[in-house]
Amino acid sequence: xxRNTRILLMLLSGMTIFATAAIxxxxxxxxxxxxxxxxxxxxxxxxxxxxxxGSALLNIGLGPKxxxxxxxxxxxxxxxxxxxxxALSTGDFxxxxxxxxxxxxxxxxxxxxxxxxxxxxxxxxxxxxQYTRTELWGLRQSFEDQGVSRGYFRTYIVEGDxxxxxxxxxxxxFVRYGWNKDTQARTWNIGMGYDFNIPRLKxxxxxxx
Numbered sequence: 001x002x003r004n005t006r007i008l009l010m011l012l013s014g015m016t017i018f019a020t021a022a023i024x025x026x027x028x029x030x031x032x033x034x035x036x037x038x039x040x041x042x043x044x045x046x047x048x049x050x051x052x053x054g055s056a057l058l059n060i061g062l063g064p065k066x067x068x069x070x071x072x073x074x075x076x077x078x079x080x081x082x083x084x085x086x087a088l089s090t091g092d093f094x095x096x097x098x099x100x101x102x103x104x105x106x107x108x109x110x111x112x113x114x115x116x117x118x119x120x121x122x123x124x125x126x127x128x129x130q131y132t133r134t135e136l137w138g139l140r141q142s143f144e145d146q147g148v149s150r151g152y153f154r155t156y157i158v159e160g161d162x163x164x165x166x167x168x169x170x171x172x173x174f175v176r177y178g179w180n181k182d183t184q185a186r187t188w189n190i191g192m193g194y195d196f197n198i199p200r201l202k203x204x205x206x207x208x209x
Contacts, residue, residue, distance in 0.1 A: 026067070026068070026069055026070060026074075026115055027066070027067070027068050028066070028067045028068075028114070028115070028197050028198070028199050028200060029064070029065070029066055029067070029197075029198060029199070030064075030065055030067070030114075030168070030195065030196045030197040030198045030199075030200075030201075031062065031063065031064050031065055031195075031196055031198075032062070032063055032064075032065050032078060032080065032193055032194065032195045032196070033060075033061070033062055033193070033194040033196075034060070034061035034062070034063075034080055034082060034174075034191060034192070034193050034194075035059065035060055035061070035191050035192045035193075035194075036055070036059030036060075036061070036082065036084065036189050036190065036191035037056065037059075037190050037191045037192065038054070038055070038056045038059075038188070038189075038190050038191070039054055039055055039059055039082075039084060039087070039098070039100075039187070039188060039189045039190070039191075040052065040053075040054040040186075040187070040188040041053050041054065041087070041098060041100070041132050041134050041186070041187050041188075042184075042185055042186040042187070043134060043150065043153055043185060044153055044180075044183040044184055044185050045184055049089075049091075049092055049094055050089045050090075050091025050092045050094075051089075052089055052090075052091060053087045053088060053089045053098050053134035053135065054087060054088075054089075054090075055084040055086050055087035055088070055098065057086045058084070058085060058086055059082065059083070059084040059087075059191065060082070060083055061080045061081055061082035061083065062080065062081060063078060063079045063080035063081055064078070064079065065077070065078040065195060066078070067108075067113070067114050067115065067197055069108070069113055069115055070113075070115060071113065071115045071116055071117070072109060072110050072113055072115075072116065072120075073107070073108070073109055073113055074107075074108045074112075074113040074114060074115060075105070075106070075107060075108075076104075076105070076106045076107075076108055076114075076124075076126075077104070077105050078103075078104050078105075078106070079101065079102070079103045079104070080101065080102050081099070081101060082099060082100045082101070082102065082189070083098075083099050084097065084098040084099065085097050087134060089134075089135075094135050094138075095135035095136070095137055095138035095150075096135070096136065096137060096138050097134075097135065097136030097137055097138075098132065098133065098134040098135075098136065099132070099133055099136060100130055100131065100132040100133070100187070100189075101130065101131045101132075102128065102129075102130040102157060102159075102176065102189075103128045103129050103130070104126050104127065104128040104157070104159060105126050105127070105128055106124045106125065106126025106127075106159065106161075107124065107125055107126060108122065108123075108124040108161075109122050109123055109124065110122030110123070110165075111163060111164050111165035111166070111170055112124045112161060112163055112165055112170055112172060113165065114165055114168055114169070114170055114195055114197040114200060115197070115200065116165055116166060116167070117166075117167055117204070118166070119164065119165070119166035120164070120165060120166075121162070121163070121164050122162075122163060122164070122165055122170070122172075123160070123161060123162045123163070124159075124160070124161040124163075124172070124174075125158075125159070125160050125161075126158070126159055127156070127157055127158045127159065128156075128157055128159075129154060129155070129156055129157060130154070130155050130156075130157045130176075130178050130187055131152045131153070131154055132152065132153055132154075132155065132178075132185075132187055133150060133151060133152045133153070134150055135150040136150075153180070153183060153185045154180055154183075154185070155178030155179055155180045155185050155186065155187045156178060156179060156180060157176055157177065157178035157187065158176070158177055158178075159174055159175065159176040159177075160174070160175055161173065161174040161175075161193065163193070165195075167200060167201065167203075167204035168196065168197035168198070168199070168200025168201035168202075168203070168204055169194075169195065169196055169197070169201060170193075170194075170195045171192065171193070171194050172192070172193050172195075173190075173191075173192060173193075174189070174190070174191060174192070174193050175189075175190050176188070176189040176190075
């Protein structure tokens, strides 16, 4: 186990222990939708082909999410599948498409907690790990003949969000950066997120009747 992995596991374990000990009033579940306004991925270098791929068009994602917390604060583990069918490299065209799997644990405050009954602005901060693959299809034979391949690579990620939430729903802008010192891989994701806390949304809907 390398140093970055040990640090990540220690951080996630500490966050989980702190959150469990400090807050126990509410545990809830739901899902999140994600839309990258822009993403940029850099594969580990191979000294043959351009290692970058990016997209500003049709980058969508979906995944499950938990909330553990109180009205103005929650701890949230979450994982997403992100799909970018038109991602490509402008350095030298090798193929199309990218996908990623960000796995995160975040501290969420005020409106981002998804437990508020009154609308509030809020923010979140957290980190985790992301697995990414570029050039999903159409990798040109000329690159394959030189030994270029595109498998999943790992980056360690940090994310910050700002948004507005009300009664189990929030909308937020997120910025996520990832790196891996050992492989020199990097990731950037900037976009919009939409979170749905199912039990809270049902509670709010019933309260209206």
